[in-house]
Structure formats: C-alpha cells, structure tokens
Amino acid sequence: MDIRGATRSLLVLTGRVINDVVSFIVFCFLDLLDVLLCFVYKILDFFMEAEWKPCYCSSGKEAITSSGKILVSERGESKIISLSSTKLQLEDISDTLYSRPSLVSEISKSTIKELKRLKIDGTTIRSSERIKNGTLRSTFTINSTIVDMLQEKIGGQQLHPVPRWSDCDCRACTSWSSSCKETLYVRVEGPSRDKAREDVLFIHGFISSSVFWTETLFPNFSDDTKSSYRLIAIDLLGFGRSPKPTDSLYTLREHVEMIERSVLEAYKVKSFHIVAHSLGCILALAIAVKYPGAVKSLTLLAPPYFPVPKGEQANRYVLRKVAPRRVWPLIVFGSSIVCWYEHISRTACLIVCKNHHFWESLTKLVTRNRMRTFMFDGFFCHTHNAAWHTLHNIICGTAGKVDEYLDAVRDQLRCDVTVFHGRDDELLPVECSYAVQSRIPRADVKVIDRKDHLTIVIGRQKTFARELEEIWKKSSSG
Template identity: 65%
Template sequence: MGFRSSLAFVGRLVNELVSFVVFSALDLLDVFLCLVYKLADYAKEAALDLLDVFLCLVYKLADYAKEAEWKPCYCSSSSTNDMIASSGNILVSDGNNGRSKIVCLCSSSKLQLEDISDTLYCRSSIVSDISRATVEELRRKKVKRSATTTVTINSTIVQMLKGKIGGQQSHPVPRWSDCDCKTCTSWSSASRNSLYVHVQSPDDGSIPKEDVLFIHGFISSSAFWTETVFPNFSESARSKYRLLAVDLLGFSLYTLREHVDMIERVIEQHDVKSFHIVAHSLGSILALALAVKYPDSIKSLTLLAPPYFPVPKGEQGTQYVLRKVAPRRVWPLMAFGASLACWYEHISRTICLLICKNHRVWEFLFKFITRNRIKTFLMEGFFCHTHNAAWHTLHNIICGSADKIDGYLDTVRDRLDCNVTVIHGRKDEVLPVECSIAVKSRIPRANLKIIDNKDHITVIVGNQKSFARELEEIWNNTKQ
C-alpha cells in the first residue's frame, strides 16, 4: 500500500508540473493568437487567411479605414470612454478589487448586462495568478492606501451591445473564420424572431394530447434527439404526443435570457399550453429556467447530465464553475479539451477555424473511411456552431448561471408539483456524476438514476430504445 500511495503521489505531482508548464505556454500562445486575429479580422473575404493578411494589410489598410473597425477581443478592456452613455443605456460599476463588474442595462431591450458572465473577460492565467499573489504580498507590507473606484468594461461587450441596441450585428455573418455554406449560414444568421424547431406530430393527423419539448446540450443540435430517441417511440406515444426539438444557436451575446426568450417564441408559435421537458447537459439549465418561468405548465422534468456545481460559501460562483468545468489539467484528455475551449479564446477560435470552417472536408473523409456505415449527425451538429456562438454560450450559460441555478432548483422543489427525473452516466468525464447527485440533494423528491458503463453521450446514443421506453413511462405516470 505504501508503494502504491507513493506512486500515486508521484503521478499527481507529475500531472501538476506538466499542467503548469503546458498551460503557461498556452497562455503565451493565446496572447500571440490575439494579436494575429486582430490583424486577420481586417480580411473581408473568407478566402483570405492568416498568411495573406500580413502581406495585404499595407495595401488594404487605406481601403478599410472608412469601412472596417478594429475588432476587439476579450483579452482587452476599454476605459470609461468606451461605455455607451447616451440616454443612460449602460450603467457600469466597479468594486474596490480592481476588477470590472457589470451591473445592468437600461434600454428598450430586455437584455441585461448582469446576464453576461465575467468569465468571458476575467480568466487569469497561471502566470498572472503567481504575479498577483506576489503583488498582494508586497502590498500587505506597505501602508494601506485609500480605496479607489474605477469604471471599466470589456470593449468587445461594449461593441456587441452597441450593435444590439442599434439594431445591427456587431460581427458580420459569417465571419471570415466561419463556414459560409448554406447550412451553417442559415443557422448562424437565424432571424431574431424565430428559432429552428423539428416538430413530430401524430402520424394519423390527429390532435396530440400532450406536448414534449426537447433541449439539446452544448455544441449539439436537434438531431441529437431526432436521430436517436424520436424513431424509437412506440406507436401509442407517436399518436399521443407532439415532440418539439429546438436548435440552440441564438444570436448576439448568447445569454441565458436570450436563449430562453427564443424557446418561448417556439412555445407561443406552436400554441403550447402545458408540456414535458427533456433536456441534456447545458440544456438542463435552460429547462430549469423555463420551469421557473412556467411553473404551472410543466408536466414533467427530465434532466440528463445537468451541469450543476454547488458553489461553496465565499467563492465567486462564475469563476468556481469555470475551474470545475475546465480544471486546466492535461489529463484526462476531456479536461484538457474543456480547458482549451473555456480558457483560451483565440486557441479555441483556431480550432473552430481548422475544423468547423472545413467541416465538409472532414465529413467527406469520415464517410469515406467508414464507407457511410456510421451516421455523422453528432459531427454535423458540432460543425455547424460558430466560435462566436459556442464561446459566448459556454461562458454565459454554464458559468454565468452559477449564481442562478440554486434558486431555480429551489423553485422546482417548492413551487412545482411535477415529476423530476435526473439521469447520469457513471463514466461521464465531461460532467461528473456528482452534479446529478447534488441536484438530488437539492430536490429530494427527484428520481435519480445513474447508468453504469455510460458516459456523457452514450447515456442516450446507443441507449435510445430503453431511454425512449423510460420517457414514455415517465410521461404516463404524470399527474393529469
């Protein structure tokens, strides 16, 4: 036992050391890519790549001076001069800790700045963590200075809000680093008044007795449901239920409020009065927000792998959840991938440039290798998301909901009388099974089911037949 303990300790130490070196290097790489992308964003046509920009910038600069703007990123912050001050549109306040804090937005729009997660523009690197700790230690040895209050806000958020309030998009659609094929363009430029929804009504044309709303997870699509569960429902279920699966892409800053507003429009457009909800991963947060908004309309709530991390007292919720979702470790690989996606804006954009923009090539190669024996709906759903959509949704929904989700769960527990079922794969490396256990502890009446040998995806994919039967049982046992 002593030898094994020592070996485990050495393993952890090596992991910590390697993680420090790797992520310190990634911090520097992300800063470099920030500069590269600021130059590359001047390129108007998708055919221009990073190498072309350095050569054509001199010739194009004069042409673009009156047309293009220097596109900021979340690595930079603006001063008070960048605020939208006309008509009191934006109010920004800061505490005495030197960090920007968004308070509220006063305009005709429903969007509020407090919906924007601070993890978008406040993600300290390992190097800066060490530097900050050193500075704070030095300050403790000096005479305490009087506190001052400054007002700052990240310039990217300001620019996007200017575009939203003025009725114009802050970024062209598609951007040069996004795919411009028909499918991707239609998804990313969806109307502000509509959201794609796949509706499956009874085959015989009869009026369905009940509605079921399906909400997919992060960087997925409605195909996550329509290609798996929908075809496996029984004939009786097909004749009784109308199934609605939405595509979550949204627009602008991709906040929780915006996503919920778009789903509400689907509910209104299809005259949905009361309904069941089935949600996976990130979609579970939206499902809870809808349940809180429509407490008398929810007939049952089924959550699969909900991203719920109870925030310890004294911790900042958004930053705590960011560290839990993306711990900046090189192992396991899932943690490494999540860290790249969450912490490094420009590295993750580069990945989207290489994969999503060229998805037709990857899809062709995959189909050629497998000889079309494997359906690629998971890949296709992943590829259709732009970096802009994925980046903002990840931070504003998963991290930004950290201070809201406790209240949502308490409302479901105290105000809703519907059945609550929570399902999680025991081998889930994306979101640990402890997330669902925590939901169960918050809502004691919830039925928790942990499935052995299943992970974040296979809890449904490959398990669709039994899952379809389980959903039918849940709906049939619902109070009328």
C-alpha cells in the same frame, strides 16, 4: 492486500503528480500561444473585414461596449443594459468572459465596486433587484429622452449580420439569414396540436444541436408515443440551423426568450414535458420556474450544477470546476481549452467548424460510409462567438442563480423530477446530480454504469426512450 493497496495508492499519487506537472507546462505554453494568436487574428480580421475586432483578452470590456451595449457593474457582478419599451433591464453577463487570469498569474482580483446609482446625462437611475417570472433582473425608470438616445444607439444593429470570415458560410449554417423570421430552428414530429395528448420539449447541451435527439431518440419511440405526443426538438440560438447573430452576447434572457417565441408561442404549447442535457438543463430550469403550472415533468441529463462555497465568486468557481486546466482526461483538456482560451478555441472552430463538410466527407471515405455522420451536423454547426458567449454566460454566468431555480422547482412545482447521469462522466461528475437531489429531495437520480457524458444517450437510445415514456405516463396518470 496491504502491499497491493499501497502500490495502487502510490501509482495513483504518481499519476496525479505527473498530470499536474505536465498540465502546468502545457497550459503555460497555451497562455503564451493565446496571446500570440490575439495579434494574429487582429491582423487577419483587419485584412478580411477592414476593421479591428476587439477581443476579451486584450480589450476586455471593449468587446462588449463596441457592439453598442452599455456595461455596468452592480454588487461585484457585470451586467449589460438592454432596452425594452420605456424600461432598461440589467442583464447578467459573466466576468469570466474578460477576466481569466493565466495559470502563472492566477491571483484573485478585487471585485468590481458596487454601483448603486447610474447617471446618464445627469439623470440618476435607481436600480432595484427582483425576481420576476423566474428570471433575476434589474429595472430602471427613465425619461423618454434617454430612451430615444439609447434606441438610436442600441437599435442600430443589423438583424442579419454577415458571418465572420472564420465562420462557416455553407447553406445549412447560414439558412437563417435568408428568413424574415427571428426564430430558432425547430424540428417537430408527432400529431398536430389538436390531436396530441401532450408536448415534449427537448433542449440539447453545449456544442450540440437538435440532431442529438432526432437521430437517437425520435426513431426509437414506440408507435403509441409517436401518435400521442408532439415531440419538439430545437437548435439553441447560435447552434445548428438557428440564427447566429455576431452581435449577440447569448445571455440567459436571449436563449429563454428565443425558446418562448419559437416554441411556446409559435406552436401554442400550453403544458409540456422537458428533457434537457448538460447546459440545456440550466435553460430547462429557467423555463420551468417561469412556467411552473405548465411543466408536467422535468428530466435532466448530466446537469452542470456545482454548489458554490460561501465566500467564493460563483462564476469563477464554476469555471475552475468545469475547466480545471488539466491535460487528462482528454475531455477535460478540451473543455479547458474551450473555456480559458478565446483565440485557441477560435482556431479550433476555424479548422473544424468552418470545414465540417470536409471532415464529414473524409470520415465517410475512411470508414467506407459505414459510420453515421450525424454527429458532424450536431456538434460542428456553430460559430465561435456563439459557443464562447453561451458557455461563459450560461454555465458560468448563471452559477449564482441555479440555487434559486432549484429551490423554486422544489417549492413551486409539483411535477416529477428525474435526473440521469453517467457514472463514467469525466466532464461533469455524478456529484452534480446528487447535489441537485440535495436541493430537490423528491428528484429521482438514476446513475448509469459504464456511461459517460454522451453515451448516457448515444448507444442506449432504445433503453432511454422506454425510460422517458414511463416518466411521461407516470406524470400524466398522477
């Protein structure tokens, strides 16, 4: 037994060393390739769209300010100014958008100097941090002259910008541009509001859409559930059939407000259950904290929660955990490319997302139409701009807020909290769910053997549908 154990340890160590060496070589090459693609896309963008498009790797903060937004820094964190009536709101964005050192030169950079006062045309604007309705914001009091100036600058953006040449322009992906409503795509099944016992809001994860739920869970709910609950699944901003504005930074505020406008207000939802997967768990927590008395139960699948050690910069720490720049496992390799390389990931979107109908047809041809292809609509109907900003501003950018959200759920909400996680999840380890439980002791963590980040639902949809029904019945009877 000792010899076998020693041999196994040696093989594990050897595999780890090989993975580290190969990863170093591969990602050094990808660092150079991304720089090359930066120049290639600048030339292509100029010929296709008649203007140079700033990017984060070469222009840094210019990519943000060029869209008419104002970028400031406060306490070492980056924020943009958004205008609402006679107030300016500081909106958090992630530094990882424009500060991702190469593997060779990954040296900690000094944090941005603290900005306590912002002067616009000689007027000092005093900022104050506060938590309001579960969302961390900073507000400014300014005079009407400055408001008019910023309205002219910020308000001059197009409501329905033309899709970029590298994005898919098929009817499904651009259906939102022909609508006069600025709302998400919402799929609703079940009785009307007057006849429904309760509502259930389903929030998908990163690079996904509502079909993740509607093609798996919805057909497998019992007749009693279908006749009693109003099941509401959404496509998040930038994904599926929802709007994909090219000038959006896809911040937490934008995502939450779109859900409020498209679901809670449009369908007059008063009390509801939430079921969320992966990145959607962060949005679910933000909504739950904002509506503590309305949430009946909170079900999280593979939540991306990494407690940040003291002294670490939260967003960069989470970036390294989610995308550790390793070639193995493959899902981690893919995550690392998507997170670290702006132009390589854009190339992937150009090849896959822009041509998703081709890949769907090819799959049907090869499998002789024996394979369901709903995953193509679910995972390939998004733009690079939406995926890039959502990943960095939600998963990385909210790293410093998740602790506050979890504490608020623990102290302010009385609903049941259930967490599901696949034991074989190689993207987000099961420790993420146990970390949630350490913050919310009443959370019930269920670890599913031989299931990963996707098969926690896909492949066990009948079982999971029954589990959800039990959760809803228990919370209603309690």
